[in-house]
Amino acid sequence: MSAPRSKRRDIDGVLIFDKPLGMTSNAALQKVRWLFNASKGGHTGSLDPLASGVLPLCLGEATKFSQYLLDADKGYITEARLGMTTTTGDAEGDVLEMKPVQVSQADVEAVLPRFTGDIEQIPPMYSALKHEGQPLYKLARAGETVERKARSVTIQRLTVLGLEGDRLRLEVHCTKGTYIRTLVEDIGAALGCGAHVSELRRIQAGPFDLSKAVTLETLEALHAEGGHLALDHLLLPSDSGLEDWPEVQLTEQTAYYLNHGQAVRVPGSPAFGKVRLRDQTGKFIGIGEMTDDARVAPKRLMRFSG
Structure with a gap:
């Protein structure tokens, strides 16, 4: 007979998880729940598998307040590969078009004001938004394209961190619902060469930044040494996302x-x-x-x- 499953415990708090590349937000949540042996948990909005960084995870009663972190502003560092557009707007998609890149940092600086402040974005087909009950990405994978309404978002800050060849690094601070892939594609179009996201790292979600984030390696090492109780000191209070x-x-x-x-x-x-x-x-x-x-x-x- 198999050993009886241990009872999950009621534990409340917020973990700022540094989500690794390749992991879905739900897989991150389930892994953290298992490590903490927590009876209940929820994440505060998905972070794509191809993105890493700050993902606040709520355990126990803290899940009641996750919506307010979902609504919070976000910060990202992204690398855009200029000269190549893809079906998904990121490195996972098939190549649509390639163009030569003859862009200077001054050229980039000249177009960025168009994408700062209140802007309109058309959500990408490869997104979790739903059309008649179906996620858009499922329709996209089936070769379908449907009309999407433009949405208003605010880009509070957009800064060039560097340009080397066809690799452009940007820091973006924006309101919820901003698609960095769409932003990068639109900047690429404005530069005349096209672009897609080759790297994306979330550096901030609401009041939380990478300085508070805990890696999976740290969690696993502590768990191996002392079990789930050894992780409890990493939890922030349930209201830590509401400090303002x-x-x-x-x-x-x-x-x-x-x-x-x-x-x-x-x-x-x-x-x-x-x-x-x-x-x-x-x-x-x-x-x-x-x-x-x-x-x-x-x-x-x-x-x-x-």
């Missing part, structure tokens, strides 16, 4: 009523918007939202075991 939100301190009485679904009045609360909630001991218990009559209403609360 205003905080409301509750009394024992207001925490009780709020935990039972009632809006409460707390002196000194903001006039409007979402807030982080802490109970009388200072423990984070969830998020609330200010009502029109200046009360704090529960929006998403932590569930504590025991």
